[in-house]
Amino acid sequence: MQHDELLIGTMLEGRARWVAVRTTDTVEEARRRHGMSPVATAALGRLMTGTLILASSLKGDESITLRLLGDGPLKGVVAVGNAQGEVRGYVQEPLVDLPLKDSGKLDVGAAVGRGELAVSRSLQNGEVYTGMVPMVSGEIAEDLVHYLLTSEQISSAMLLGVLVEKDYHVAGAGGLLIQPLPGATEEDIQAIESQLGQLDTGISELVAQSQSMDEMLERLMGQLAFHVLERREVEFSCTCTKDRLSDTLVSIGKEGIADLITDQKAEMVCHFCNEHYQFTLEELQQISGRC
Numbered sequence: 001m002q003h004d005e006l007l008i009g010t011m012l013e014g015r016a017r018w019v020a021v022r023t024t025d026t027v028e029e030a031r032r033r034h035g036m037s038p039v040a041t042a043a044l045g046r047l048m049t050g051t052l053i054l055a056s057s058l059k060g061d062e063s064i065t066l067r068l069l070g071d072g073p074l075k076g077v078v079a080v081g082n083a084q085g086e087v088r089g090y091v092q093e094p095l096v097d098l099p100l101k102d103s104g105k106l107d108v109g110a111a112v113g114r115g116e117l118a119v120s121r122s123l124q125n126g127e128v129y130t131g132m133v134p135m136v137s138g139e140i141a142e143d144l145v146h147y148l149l150t151s152e153q154i155s156s157a158m159l160l161g162v163l164v165e166k167d168y169h170v171a172g173a174g175g176l177l178i179q180p181l182p183g184a185t186e187e188d189i190q191a192i193e194s195q196l197g198q199l200d201t202g203i204s205e206l207v208a209q210s211q212s213m214d215e216m217l218e219r220l221m222g223q224l225a226f227h228v229l230e231r232r233e234v235e236f237s238c239t240c241t242k243d244r245l246s247d248t249l250v251s252i253g254k255e256g257i258a259d260l261i262t263d264q265k266a267e268m269v270c271h272f273c274n275e276h277y278q279f280t281l282e283e284l285q286q287i288s289g290r291c
C-alpha cells in the first residue's frame, strides 16, 4: 500500500529544483481528528501540504508555522511542520460549509477569505522570525507563491490540492513546488509554465489515481526530465503531552485552574490534534502547587 512521502529533486539538468509530496493519509487523519467539513478539510489540507513543502528545506529541529488570518468563515487556519516530515494543524471553525464553486470545486478561497498570511520560522537557537504578507486569493498555493516572491525573492510555481469524497473521506492530497535555480533560462521557465498549464487533471486527482509518487511525478512533469535526490516519510504528528499541558495549566495560575474544574476534574484539549487529556482533582492540586 502507498504511504505519504515527500520527494526532493532537480529537473532541466539541474537548472530547477522541485519538491513533491503526497499527503492523503496525513490530511485524512487531520479530518478525522478535527471532525472537519469538506471545505475545512481542503483548506487545512492545502495549508499542511504547503507547510511540509516549505519545511523541507529547514535544518535539524527547526520548524515553520503558517497562519492564514483571513476574514472568511473558517476564521483562521494554522499548520506547523518540520523537515522530518511531521505536520500538525487546525482550523478555527471546523464545521464551515459553503456552496461549491461553479466549477464543482470546494470554495477554499471564500472559506479562508482575505487577510494576512503569517509565516514564522523557529530556528535551532530558539529565535523565531515572522514575515507577514497580504493574501492574494485565499486559495493558498497562490498565497504561498506570493509570499516566497515578496519575502524571499524566490519565484516559484506551486500546486496544492485535496480531493474530498462525498462521504467526507480524503481520496487524494498532495502538492508540488518548482523553483528555477541560477542558470535557468527564459525557455526553461516557459517550459515549466507550459507543462503545468496544460495539466487537465488537478494534483489531488493525480495523487488519487497514481499507484506511486514516481508515476504521479511522470504525469506532472510530462516531457520535462527530472531526477529524484531524496525521499522522506510524511505524517500527522503532534508534540503535545500531558506534561506540556500541565505546564500550560501552571501558566494560567491557581484561579484559572480552579475555573476549569467541573465534577472534581478538568479536561484539556490540544488545539492542534484534538487529543483530550483528563486531570484528576489530585493532579490539579499538585499543579496548583507549582503556580
Ligand SMILES: [Zn+2]
Pocket: 238, 239, 240, 270, 271, 272, 273, 274, 275
Ligand atoms: Zn496535540
